[in-house]
Amino acid sequence: MSDPSERLENLRVAYQILKRNVIRTLRTQRGAETQLNQQIDEVLQFSAALQLHRNIAPPVELATAEQSLTSMVDALSDARHLSSDPPTAPALVVTMHTSSGGRPRVDIDREVLSQALNLRGPTHLQDVFHVGACTIRWRALEYGLVEPGAPVYTDTPQTDGTVSLYLRVHIRTGVYPH
Structure with missing residues (x-):
């Protein structure tokens, strides 16, 4: 067994070498996960050795x-x-704000929106595009990616010449079928 002062000096030298290697790895291996993981392992091994002494x-x-x-x-x-x-x-721009007076229009790239709608609905995509679900639905309708929903109201001509307006109402009761 060596003298404690020798072991301490060996730890100090090993630490300086490790520090130099980490600095070099950080400068030359950014994004190289395998090499970075190997260097992390060396740091953890030194940490374990330090704990022993x-x-x-x-x-x-x-x-x-x-x-x-x-x-x-x-x-x-x-x-x-x-x-x-x-x-x-x-950088890829999927939304673009245009100013033409009034509330600014938000354009979403048609191809990106098409692919996104194949994966998720507008409610889930609002956080991705940083716009409301209604804006996503409007752009999808403008691009012909979706069909319009049923009309909220319909005009029905009557035999006496008047026109009846039928309003479709959806009431939320808080009770959902299972």
């Missing part, structure tokens, strides 16, 4: 190292979701 490290130095190791793991985890290549094309 915690009795030889000064408490302040131990706390600093533990905090630093946690920060390394967080930074490496975050780097998995980043890309080192910025996008070359502009």
